[in-house]
Amino acid sequence: MRTAYSVDPRGWAKFDYVKMPDYRWGILLAPQEENRVIPFGEHYGEPAWQEVPGEHRAMLRRLIVIQGDTEPASVEQQRHLGKTAPSLYDLRNLFQVNVEEGRHLWAMVYLLQKYFGRDGREEADDLLRRRSGDADSPRMLGAFNEATPDWLSFFMFTYFTDRDGKMQLHSLAQSGFDPLSRTCRFMLTEEAHHMFVGETGISRVVQRTCEAMKAAGIGDPSDVTKVRALGVVDLPTIQKKLNLHYTLSLDLFGSEVSTNAANAFNAGIKGRFHETQIKDDHRLQNSTYPVLKLVNGEIKRVDEPALTTLNMRLRDDYTQDCIKGLLRWNKIISTAGYDFKLTLPNVAFHRQIGEFKDIHATPDGVLIDDATWNKRKGEWLPSTDDGDFIASLMIPVTGVGEFASWISPPKVGIDNKPGDFEYVKIET
Numbered sequence: 569m570r571t572a573y574s575v576d577p578r579g580w581a582k583f584d585y586v587k588m589p590d591y592r593w594g595i596l597l598a599p600q601e602e603n604r605v606i607p608f609g610e611h612y613g614e615p616a617w618q619e620v621p622g623e624h625r626a627m628l629r630r631l632i633v634i635q636g637d638t639e640p641a642s643v644e645q646q647r648h649l650g651k652t653a654p655s656l657y658d659l660r661n662l663f664q665v666n667v668e669e670g671r672h673l674w675a676m677v678y679l680l681q682k683y684f685g686r687d688g689r690e691e692a693d694d695l696l697r698r699r700s701g702d703a704d705s706p707r708m709l710g711a712f713n714e715a716t717p718d719w720l721s722f723f724m725f726t727y728f729t730d731r732d733g734k735m736q737l738h739s740l741a742q743s744g745f746d747p748l749s750r751t752c753r754f755m756l757t758e759e760a761h762h763m764f765v766g767e768t769g770i771s772r773v774v775q776r777t778c779e780a781m782k783a784a785g786i787g788d789p790s791d792v793t794k795v796r797a798l799g800v801v802d803l804p805t806i807q808k809k810l811n812l813h814y815t816l817s818l819d820l821f822g823s824e825v826s827t828n829a830a831n832a833f834n835a836g837i838k839g840r841f842h843e844t845q846i847k848d849d850h851r852l853q854n855s856t857y858p859v860l861k862l863v864n865g866e867i868k869r870v871d872e873p874a875l876t877t878l879n880m881r882l883r884d885d886y887t888q889d890c891i892k893g894l895l896r897w898n899k900i901i902s903t904a905g906y907d908f909k910l911t912l913p914n915v916a917f918h919r920q921i922g923e924f925k926d927i928h929a930t931p932d933g934v935l936i937d938d939a940t941w942n943k944r945k946g947e948w949l950p951s952t953d954d955g956d957f958i959a960s961l962m963i964p965v966t967g968v969g970e971f972a973s974w975i976s977p978p979k980v981g982i983d984n985k986p987g988d989f990e991y992v993k994i995e996t
């Protein structure tokens with residue numbers, strides 16, 4: 569695989585071919601900021617900790633373990649995809665994402681080993697024992713036990729779920745525990761590429777679908793049978809995949825109202841997105857934040873103490889961040905002359921965590937009963953048939969400069985390489 573192989577402080581990304589088994593992880597930390605102070609919570613303004621603060625040890629360890637647990641989980645979920653890559657370019661991106669997620673696990677294990685003594689080592693062993701989707705020892709958070717069955721899911725996952733990673737890493741990058749802050753700041757530089765893979769991946773799928781529809785003279789993008797006959801993914805199915813991965817990712821923010829989140833903030837362990845840029849007291853003892861709640865069978869905004877609503881706040885920041893990609897995808901569709909818009913479903917739709925986990929709602933946020941949900945959920949979430957159709961398109965393409973029928977080539981190559989660059993050399 570052609571990737572960044574060298575990790576030196578001046579221009580750490582030097583590219584060359586590396587054999588996968590020879591790939592080595594470095595422990596990468598953002599440079600130490602001189603005189604950094606804890607930027608929020610009850611220790612606000614005190615010097616950042618270089619060692620684990622005894623009183624917050626258990627909470628800190630729990631958050632590091634949860635963060636660490638998601639990283640190898642995503643690799644486990646994606647491990648089958650190399651077999652069906654739509655091009656060498658995409659195969660290279662998959663491998664790149666996977667080696668970096670592996671390194672993110674390494675970064676969290678480094679913190680556990682270096683700063684937490686014996687129980688840190690035991691937690692690190694447990695990280696190796698758990699497996700995504702395993703009945704006996706699953707990964708800790710819901711979305712990381714779901715399947716990533718095809719490349720459309722991979723792109724949705726890197727767009728939506730890696731973006732939860734971005735938000736959580738930003739919050740942990742604010743941490744008063746300086747070694748955690750420094751590891752997370754470095755991880756964020758890699759996270760940008762993962763989300764790029766997702767955003768451009770979906771762009772390329774949408775692009776190809778629109779081109780194929782136009783060439784075939786199809787006017788109605790919702791004519792699923794006709795569009796599928798062209799060997800491309802129809803836009804309604806892309807919307808269903810989006811609904812699934814967005815809502816699974818919303819669950820990763822935890823409950824809207826959470827004392828865990830309040831405690832982590834108070835303790836100076838986990839801050840807000842862009843904490844240091846927010847203009848307020850950074851203690852939040854007296855302020856409120858509006859939360860969506862179920863009140864007498866209706867979805868209502870209710871003001872709650874700001875401290876307990878930090879998960880909701882981070883989730884709102886996340887949704888704002890998600891919208892940007894949708895604008896780009898919709899631009900491709902409208903430029904092609906089609907009247908179809910991809911949208912984010914209402915936060916009450918398809919939830920397993922938080923306020924709305926016990927009710928059913930449509931993507932528009934209309935509450936519905938169990939029977940209606942069971943009858944209609946196939947309109948909103950990928951069905952077995954949809955999965956089978958997408959699977960039928962997942963035929964590997966390994967010729968140099970070639971791409972599968974259902975996806976456009978990228979606009980530019982990685983490291984400015986031309987379209988016919990051999991990103992991965994496959995040993996036969």
Ligand code: BYC
Binds near residue numbers: 631634
């Ligand atoms: N599934 O007070 P609550 C990434 C548990 S992704 C299962 O509502 P809290 C990546 C919760 O643990 C970023 N369980 O929530 C992306 C708690 O259990 P305990 C990963 C869940 O604690 C792509 C109970 O429910 N990093 O990096 O405020 C590829 C009540 O919880 C879930 C982090 O998440 C769920 N979805 O917030 C590769 C950062 N949600 O303790 C990598 C660290 C909640 O009562 N984690 N529960 O047994 C955290 O900050 C928090 O733990 C959470 C939950 C935001 C996840």
Ligand code: FE
Binds near residue numbers: 639668669672733755
């Ligand atoms: Fe990661």
Ligand code: FE
Binds near residue numbers: 669730733762
């Ligand atoms: Fe990632």
